[in-house]
Amino acid sequence: MASIQFVDVSKTFDKQAVIRDLNLTIEDGKFTVLVGPSGCGKTTLLRMIAGIGPHTSGRVLIDGKDVSRIPPGQRGVAMVFQNYAIYPTMSVRENIEFGLKNNKVPKAERKRLIESICETVGLAEYLDRKPSDLSGGQRQRVALARAMVKKPSVFLMDEPLSNLDAKLRVQMRIELIELHKKLGTTFVYVTHDQVEAMSMADTIVLMNKGEIQQEAAPEAIYHQPNNLFTAQFIGVPPMNIGELGTEGARFGFRPEHAVLSRQLPPESALHYQTRGTIITREMLGSETIYQIRSGSDSFMVKSAEDLYRVDEEVFLGVDASKLHFFGGDE
Numbered sequence: 001m002a003s004i005q006f007v008d009v010s011k012t013f014d015k016q017a018v019i020r021d022l023n024l025t026i027e028d029g030k031f032t033v034l035v036g037p038s039g040c041g042k043t044t045l046l047r048m049i050a051g052i053g054p055h056t057s058g059r060v061l062i063d064g065k066d067v068s069r070i071p072p073g074q075r076g077v078a079m080v081f082q083n084y085a086i087y088p089t090m091s092v093r094e095n096i097e098f099g100l101k102n103n104k105v106p107k108a109e110r111k112r113l114i115e116s117i118c119e120t121v122g123l124a125e126y127l128d129r130k131p132s133d134l135s136g137g138q139r140q141r142v143a144l145a146r147a148m149v150k151k152p153s154v155f156l157m158d159e160p161l162s163n164l165d166a167k168l169r170v171q172m173r174i175e176l177i178e179l180h181k182k183l184g185t186t187f188v189y190v191t192h193d194q195v196e197a198m199s200m201a202d203t204i205v206l207m208n209k210g211e212i213q214q215e216a217a218p219e220a221i222y223h224q225p226n227n228l229f230t231a232q233f234i235g236v237p238p239m240n241i242g243e244l245g246t247e248g249a250r251f252g253f254r255p256e257h258a259v260l261s262r263q264l265p266p267e268s269a270l271h272y273q274t275r276g277t278i279i280t281r282e283m284l285g286s287e288t289i290y291q292i293r294s295g296s297d298s299f300m301v302k303s304a305e306d307l308y309r310v311d312e313e314v315f316l317g318v319d320a321s322k323l324h325f326f327g328g329d330e
């Protein structure tokens with residue numbers, strides 16, 4: 001188990017700053033997800049923890065200890081990548097055993113470790129198969145098992161599920177949450193997918209352009225976004241944003257917090273009210289998503305009921321408690 005700390009960390013590539021004065025504490029034993037758009041610096045940050053991409057300035061601490069001079073192999077971290085990095089010509093057992101042999105772990109101990117870990121990740125029956133005879137999900141489990149035999153105090157995962165199909169991705173999310181619970185080890189998980197972040201994280205660290213936008217539990221980041229970027233990055237469809245008229249100030253509301261009606265709702269019941277036309281209707285079974293045009297604004301509304309049709313005129317209202325306000329300088 002280990003905590004990780006970034007203190008005033010910057011990183012430049014070719015004089016270009018990709019991480020700027022970043023301060024972050026990743027708590028021991030927690031499932032922390034670094035999320036943000038492609039190119040925002042997530043992998044760069046992960047590589048600094050692993051020791052395979054040095055920072056330009058500042059300090060990186062693992063368990064309170066500056067690791068600048070500690071080589072990757074001695075940091076107690078293991079990394080799992082998107083493209084698995086498993087050897088195609090070796091069997092599952094050989095793939096996992098490889099690192100153990102290098103570390104001169106005795107044969108009997110190797111056998112015991114491999115079998116116990118493969119039991120944990122659901123590979124017990126596949127020990128003698130080659131990667132080409134495994135499904136995508138099983139290959140990803142081999143990569144996980146290879147990380148697990150190192151008994152790291154930190155697991156670093158860089159978009160590990162992005163090569164899997166949608167259904168398997170959902171299943172592996174749940175398996176990773178369970179694995180984290182079982183191991184109780186610090187997980188640092190990188191993704192550009194906010195759904196993965198919301199569903200897996202104890203703590204979400206949302207980044208943009210090399211800076212942290214917000215660090216919070218999923219519920220808090222969803223309900224109390226502290227800036228426009230966070231408000232629009234987290235949530236599908238994204239938060240609706242409208243202008244307040246003064247110096248770029250904005251208001252916002254989540255698609256599921258808008259109430260539609262055919263008649264004008266009684267005054268004072270809803271704080272924000274406008275009138276509009278339904279432009280699109282997307283019926284998803286358990287909910288319907290409408291797009292509504294109101295003057296020059298366009299709003300998304302998510303409704304549990306499928307009551308309206310395209311071209312219908314509706315009133316849209318939002319309760320005062322569900323409105324968000326953002327300053328003009330963002």
Ligand code: ADP
Pocket residue numbers: 013014018036037038039040041042043044045
């Ligand atoms: P993310 O993982 O969030 O997609 P990265 O950490 O990979 O982002 O990259 C952050 C920024 O740093 C990007 O603009 C990328 O082009 C740049 N970058 C990453 N690695 C290198 C490198 N080795 N040389 C030059 N620029 C790099």
Ligand code: MG
Pocket residue numbers: 042043044158
């Ligand atoms: Mg990346």
